[in-house]
Amino acid sequence: MISLSEIDTTVKRATKAVGFPWGIAEEVGKSIRILEMFGLPGLKNLNEYFKVFNSKKFQNVTVISKSNISKISYCPIISGINFLDQVHTLEGFEKIEFENFAFPILFIPFLSRSSEIIGKKIFLKIDEKEFLLNFNQSMYSSNLNVNIIERANNIKINFLNNENSFSNQDWQELYKLSEKTFVEETEELKKKAAGAGLTDND
Amino acid sequence: MEVQLRDPKVVMKLSKLGSFHQSKLSFLRSFLNEFKDWEYKRDLFDLNENGYGKAVYSFKKQNRTYSLVCFANQISDTERSDRVIATKWDAAxxxxxxxxxxxxxxxxxxxxxxxxxxxxxxxxxxxxxxNKSLRIFNHVVENLSLGKQPDINKVLEVGYLYRTTAVYGSGKFGLADRFRIKNRTEICGPFRLEMMLVYLVRQFTFDQVNHIAKQKNPRKAVELDREICRNLGIGNSTGLGMAPFIVNHPTLLNNWVLSRELSLKKIREIKIVNNNDAEIFKKYLKKSIKNISFWNTSSEYQKLKILDLKQDLKKLISYLDEDFDFKKNYPFNDLYIWCEKNLKDECIEYTVSMLMEPYDNITNPLINQMSSDEDKFFTIPTQKKIETLKGILEKNYSEIIKIDFSKKENNQNFWFISKNKEEPRLANRYIEKGSELEQPLAIARDINKLYKRILNLRNSLTIGNFLFENNDLRHVVRRAFISENFPYAEIQDNTIGSKLMPIDMLRLKLSFFGAVKFDPRSDKWLRICMFQGAPLPDELKSFDSGWIYNSIN
Structure with missing residues (x-):
């Protein structure tokens, strides 16, 4: 088995070899490592992308907007790097769309890292395939058996607000149960507790 | 009294880093302390009469076992090479x-x-x-088989039976990735498993010579004297492969050097040094001179450094014996200041190491801070402004940004990965081909370039926006922000200049390993010795923590 460390190093060198600068190559090494760790086919997709990288043209988006449309496919690496670099601004958009995106699987780790940077979950839809990115700690998807995706017509990105997945009633019911571990304090003990004996208005 | 940490711009100069010595913080010493209460066992020893075959040694505690698996092979003398390009070895x-x-x-x-x-x-x-040190290995086997101990002087002149030519870890060639094991408390110090391997290999070398001698002459053979065993270590030949490591792991480098600097600072801040601690310091300092006297090298560069060290140590000891009063307040601070004024780097750094000897209470907590989860610091804070980056460069790289890289001598070398062995190499860019495939290890040059590029930019520009058009310098933007929080992360020298001594980079790393007897064989590779004087595995339950000064060499 190839270790993640070997994947990181070899991907970094290969990315430099196709013409990216070292700083970007370092980011791609980490990204493919993340994909492989999460069980997604990062190396396969990157390999296929690099096979066509120098023979085809790809769109290098710089300033990402709410809606990004291009006649030539967006480069997942440059788009990913730009997304990562601009994420503090982008989270204000709530929703971002790309049309015509090359090898979109390679975009996922940049979004995953972005989720960690801003502390918000990110919901990603690559055509019909859905992914939930949780602060770069985990990834949830019903499409984990994806293989190589050469192109996506549409990519939708939602920054999710930090909200609970349960109702207030669920919480109250569980809290009540947790109270059964508490012990009633005597009046004497209450008097000796922290802050006792001092005026509250000093 | 608060003593300031030493200035990174002084400490992180290569000439200074290339003068570092082993200390209580060294990985091989901290490894022995960590594993002293583990159960040691030789589980398998299946060698033929010539010493070829396999063996397994283990350390065990509760449910955890680490096993060294050894394979001793027959190779011809012509196949034996210490160079990394070798393809066969005496043992693997x-x-x-x-x-x-x-x-x-x-x-x-x-x-x-x-x-x-x-x-x-x-x-x-x-x-x-x-690989075997043939002349010593054969000499030892020959004598043991005749019922005699080997000539101690001859044996100690080399100091080991075998020398390793590479020790790999952290995911190389399919090995376990660091993340799989990083939460194990017993290996929280850096390179602990590499140290374990080398330590157990040392025992294998003793068992192998005893076995061959016995097979050769079953009736007469004797075992190698335990005192001689203790005084033998494992040699190591180290080349340039090690040098880029310290550039590629800035937070780790910081944590190593910072631990050393924090130790020194805390020791200098001790107001009253008790007699016992002063005596421990003096005792080990004097004992250690033996190690220096037997430090052999054919390198003129190192010979001069050793000579300086010997002279300075004489000066230091006579100052301590005749003029120094440990009863005054902050004596170690005074002593350190005296060292800076009167001694050269090699002896100043030697003294820094020796000052740690009495102070387990200071060094032990720092040992656990010498690793680094580097991924945590990988992301560039792109919301920050150019003004901040400019400030970092002017503060942390003030010397670097003054270097004139249009001068040939400042731009002379380039680092590359060799095609045949995938190992880092250094070459003259004006003579050798391949500089277009240069590795990103010319940090000083690229930081210099970054500074020039941002000098006239708007202070309010965000780093994210700057990177749109400047991703060619992304690798050094990342480093600059790392250096903001890790003062000792960066070598404060030009790693591609004509005056570069790459062995200074190797020496820095090896000193943290705990190596001694640095023996440069050129400016690009050296030999060292590890674990010389160390207790044997069955003696680990109780041993003198100053074992490194106990060798009889």
């Missing part, structure tokens, strides 16, 4: 996580002797190979 080793099964041993037999072209699994943690 791997540290297996757990107890290897028969199936594991068969798999390892197929792969471990092949080293870089073999494949290991996530069940293996480190990989290494070693």
């Amino acid at each position: 080793f791997t540290l297996h996580d757990g107890i290897p099964t028969k199936k594991d041993l068969d798999r390892l037999l197929e792969n471990v002797p092949k080293q870089e072209v073999g494949r290991l699994s996530y069940k293996e943690l480190t990989l290494s190979r070693a």
Whole structure:
């Protein structure tokens, strides 16, 4: 088995070899490592992308907007790097769309890292395939058996607000149960507790 | 009294880093302390009459076992080479996580002797190979088989029976990735498993000579005297492969050097030094001189450094014996200041190491801070402004940004990865081909370039926006922000200049390993010795923590 460390190093060198600068190559090494760790086919997709990288043209988006449309496919690496670099601004958009995106699987780790940077979950839809990115700690998807995706017509990105997945009633019911571990304090003990004996208005 | 940490711009100069010595913080010493209460065992020893075959050694505690698997091979003298380009070795080793099964041993037999072209699994943690020091190995076997101990002077002149030529870990060649094991408390210090491998290999070398001698002459043979064993270590030949490591791991480098600097600062801040601590310091300082006297090298560069060290140590000891009063307040601070005024770097750094000897209470907590989770610091804070970056460069790289890289001598070398062995190499860019494939290790040059590029930019521009058009310098933007929080992360020198001594970079790393007797064989590789004087595995339950000064050499 190839270790993640070997994947990181070899991907970094290969990315430099196709013409990216070292700083970007370092980011791609980490990204493919993340994909492989999460069980997604990062190396396969990157390999296929690099096979066509120098023979085809790809769109290098710089300033990402709410809606990004291009006649030539967006480069997942440059788009990913730009997304990562601009994420503090982008989270204000709530929703971002790309049309015509090359090898979109390679975009996922940049979004995953972005989720960690801003502390918000990110919901990603690559055509019909859905992914939930949780602060770069985990990834949830019903499409984990994806293989190589050469192109996506549409990519939708939602920054999710930090909200609970349960109702207030669920919480109250569980809290009540947790109270059964508490012990009633005597009046004497209450008097000796922290802050006792001092005026509250000093 | 608060003593300031030493200035990174002084400490991180290569000439200074190349004068570092082993200390209580060194990985091989902290490894022995960590594993002293583990159960040591020789689980398998299946060698033929010539000493070829396999062996397994282990350290065990509760449910955790680490097993060294050794394969001793027959090779001809013409095949033996210490160079990294060798393809056969006298012995090959791997540290297996757990107890290897028969199936594991068969798999390892197929792969471990092949080293870089073999494949290991996530069940293996480190990989290494070693060659015999033929003249010593044969001399020892010959004498033991005749019922005599070897000539101690001859043996100690070399100091080891075998020398390793590489020790690999952290995911190389299929080995376990660091993240799989990083939460194990016993290996929280850096390179602990590499140290374990080398330490157990040392025991294998003793067992092998005893075995061959016995096979040769069963009636007369004697075992190698334990005192001689203790005074033998494991040699190591180290080349440029090690140098880029310290550039590529800035937070780790910081944590190593910072621990050393924090130790020194805390020791200098001790107001009253008790008699016992003063005596420990003086005792080990005096004992250690023996190690210096037997430090042999054919390198003129190192010979001069050793000569300076010897002269300065004489000066230091006579100052301590005749003029120094440990009863005054902050004596170690005064002593350190005196060293800075009167001694050269080699002896100043030697003294820094020796000052740690009495102070387990200071060094032990720092040992656990010498690792680094580097991924945590990888992301560039792109919301920050150019003004901040400019400030960091002017503060942390003030010397670097003054270097004139239009001068040939400042731009002379380039680092590359060799095609035939995938190892880092250094070459003259004006003579050799391939500088267009240069590795990103010319940090000073690229930081210099970055500074020039941002000098006239708007202060309010965000780093994210700057990077749109400047991703060619992304690698050094990342480093600059790392250096903001890690003061000792960066070598404060030009790593591609004509005056570069790459062995200074090797020496820095090896000193943290705990190596002694640095013996440069050129400006690009050196030999060292590890674990000389160390207790044997069955003596670990109780040993003198100053063992490194106990060797009889």
